[in-house]
Amino acid sequence: MSRIGRLPVSLPKGVTCTYSEADHKVTVKGPKGELKQAIDRDFKITMEEGAVLVQRPTEQKRHKALHGLYRALIANMVEGVSQGYKTQLEVIGVGYKATAQGNVLDLSLGFSHSVILGIPSELKVQALQEKGQNPMIILEGIDKQLIGQMAAKIKSLRPVEPYKGKGIRYVGEYVRRKAGKAAAK
Numbered sequence: 001m002s003r004i005g006r007l008p009v010s011l012p013k014g015v016t017c018t019y020s021e022a023d024h025k026v027t028v029k030g031p032k033g034e035l036k037q038a039i040d041r042d043f044k045i046t047m048e049e050g051a052v053l054v055q056r057p058t059e060q061k062r063h064k065a066l067h068g069l070y071r072a073l074i075a076n077m078v079e080g081v082s083q084g085y086k087t088q089l090e091v092i093g094v095g096y097k098a099t100a101q102g103n104v105l106d107l108s109l110g111f112s113h114s115v116i117l118g119i120p121s122e123l124k125v126q127a128l129q130e131k132g133q134n135p136m137i138i139l140e141g142i143d144k145q146l147i148g149q150m151a152a153k154i155k156s157l158r159p160v161e162p163y164k165g166k167g168i169r170y171v172g173e174y175v176r177r178k179a180g181k182a183a184a185k
Helices: 061-082 144-157
Strands: 016-020 025-030 033-038 044-048 051-055 085-092 097-101 104-108 115-118 124-128 136-141 167-170
Touching (some): 061 144, 136 144
Antiparallel strands (some): 044 051, 097 104
8 A cells, every 4th residue: 555645634723625526626725825636536535533535446556656646735735725835046157137026037147138937926936136145036835836847947047057056056956066177187
């Protein structure tokens, strides 16, 4: 049996979870918002004593593969509506800048033009520029998948290069550096 799938998802105070048999969707409501997730019609979702249980119908390989996935998705939704998620990116490079106005992110990344990126309305974006520090981009929201997807998209605009370490990276991310031409002799 799946070790992750059989664990119950505990619901914190103020969070409710409902499962609709008609359209096979789990809805999680909390103080920060509401999230919905479609679930395979074969799976059974039960609520008991402030916890959500995901049960698979058979031992088929497909059901085993999806069992832990659905439990993890529900757990991420519960954490998102109760606490929320936050991802921080840092922009490293001479002349690289980031500014945010509403849900529009304006990045100067060494190209001949600035890159303007629209952020979905479900997320909040901040761009911090402190003197002597690298510019920071902070994404906040309740949907873990959407935050990860937007952070990856921002990061792909200027990936970190291994020689000088310039580019966009997650805060705390380790970048393996290479020696340049001088080390070849």
